[in-house]
Amino acid sequence: MSRLLIDGGYPLRGEIAVHGAKNAVLPLLAATLLADGESVLHNVPPLSDVGGCLEILTDFGCRVRQEGRTVTVCPDQADKPVISDRLMRRMRSSIVFLGAMMARFGEAHLSYPGGCELGPRPIDLHLSALRQLGAVITEERGQLHACLPDGRFHGETVSLAFPSVGATENILLAAVTADGVTTLLNAAREPEISDLAAYLTACGAHIHTDGGTIRIEGVPRLAAAEHTVIPDRIEAATYLAAIAATGGDGTVTACCPQHIDTVLPLFSEMGCQLSVYADRVRLKAPRRLKRIPYLRTMPYPGFPTDAAAPLLAAATVADGTGVFVENIFECRYKYVGELLRMGARIKTEGRVAVVEGVKSLSGAAVDCTDLRGGAALVVAALAAEGRSAIGELQHLDRGYADPESGLSAIGARIRRVDP
């Protein structure tokens, strides 16, 4: 089992670039299934989840090529509307393929994405919306079988009870080639949704967004397009948290500061000086961070749930006590047990974590419990005195591309060791 060895306590200084956004590229890869011809995606991050998506597309029968950070997908010969149980288990977010598979093939067969490390991960909103658009979906012993009796989705007005990111993406993917107009109310507004809409529009889709309402006029066919994936806002927030927690002075580059404009004020609250430019943010941390009094996660444009864990890790070494409230997922604090091993003082109760800052953490052997929890451990280990060894890196590798190279370049003493 590989581990990251981190000797902490050194302020991070210099420039670190972020990659393309994981949460944007997964639905974009699903979308390439809808566009005839060769779509080209640039700024694709080298992540294990991307590898999983490329395997899914290859299993469908798509022609897939990857050269560096550019991926080319041609679905013209695709004819197998099945996602294997193995790939569904590896990546529960592969449910985002459902709408695109049905629109392309008229049917889809995949296993049900059960619970995960963040608690139960229901897909009721995805299924009920797709049913409203004409899908017939049966669930049988953990398997989903879906078909379109008329061969096409039908436009409808669909209202989401919660602005689910994945459900919004599935509905967009179903509706762009549907017969008629779909109006989606209470849609998610995350930048990754806008990126998906931008690619689909380049492919010939008719999508009009007005806040949480998306109006989609179905078109019979889409044609391939070239697109550059937006920067990863969660990776940007994580590296800023690492610079802050180590008392550093560093710049996160190749990012989109606008996408983290609810995250940046919290760093100012912690006493950091920020200089924000078009595609970079410089953060200069004080000798000791001030507390974050209160942080609550919300759907975009609120504070992103995925950025809460790295900020909580920074708060463990701040001066004072803060309250974190998680409003999106039921069970997001599994990593807190690992932070306690490093000397953090945190109490959790349901969706609330109370973090009492300590002067310093001490390095320890810890394991990633989930993707963003893993990021929190890296931030904490960089700030801690002494050596940490972080295991179960398969979680971290789903969302952070080669973090040891980027972090080493800004002064972190970090290396990966294989067993």
Ligand code: UD1
């Ligand atoms: C996406 C992101 C994830 C991020 C999350 C919230 C990807 C690949 N993942 O996940 O990193 O943390 O958005 O910003 O983009 N829900 C239901 N029924 C449904 C669907 C969702 O009850 O049918 C609930 C979920 O259990 C959760 C909440 O809605 O409590 C938010 O989920 P959702 O917005 O759908 O997140 P994902 O798309 O899974």
